[in-house]
Amino acid sequence: MSLSQAQKKAFRSIGHHLDPVVTVSENGLSEGVLAELDRALSDHELVKVKLALTEREDRAAMLEALVAESDAELVQKIGKVALFYRHNPKANPKLSNIKRFEEHHGRR
Numbered sequence: 001m002s003l004s005q006a007q008k009k010a011f012r013s014i015g016h017h018l019d020p021v022v023t024v025s026e027n028g029l030s031e032g033v034l035a036e037l038d039r040a041l042s043d044h045e046l047v048k049v050k051l052a053l054t055e056r057e058d059r060a061a062m063l064e065a066l067v068a069e070s071d072a073e074l075v076q077k078i079g080k081v082a083l084f085y086r087h088n089p090k091a092n093p094k095l096s097n098i099k100r101f102e103e104h105h106g107r108r
Contacts, residue, residue, distance in 0.1 A: 003073050003085065011046055011075045014101045015083040020050035029065055037070050041086040046097040051080045 003011070021040045024033055040047045049066065051059045063082055067074050072086035085098075093099040 003075065008075055011085055011098075012083065014097055015046055015048060015075065018046070018048045018083075018097060020048040020081060022047065023050045023052055024062055024066070025052045029062070029069065034069055037066065037072075037084075041070060041072055041084065042088055043092065043095045044097045045088050045091055045099075046075070046083065046085050049082050049084060051082065053080070 021044070022033065022037045037047070037049065051062055053059045053062060059080065063074060063077060066072075066082070066084070070084065070086065072084040075083040075085050077083070088096070091099060
């Protein structure tokens with residue numbers, strides 16, 4: 001599944017106001033980090049992840065690993081923060097950032 005440019009634009013607009021819910025440190029991808037990311041994507045669909053890594057190449061490799069392990073789409077990355085999206089057809093409307101901000105910035 002690939003996101004259209006319009007979808008990415010809408011998700012970036014929503015994601016601008018979000019705080020990171022998962023932080024990946026120098027310890028890398030542990031089972032706990034992957035479990036928390038999976039839970040956050042299932043609940044919220046659109047989440048920010050902070051990469052507390054100093055080297056740009058390390059962050060790029062970590063992003064690739066996160067996308068592969070989480071089965072999510074990378075919407076945007078700026079510096080040490082990345083925005084991920086994974087659709088959940090059974091998302092709770094009170095938790096899903098997508099459903100809560102459906103009318104945000106011209107979305108339906």
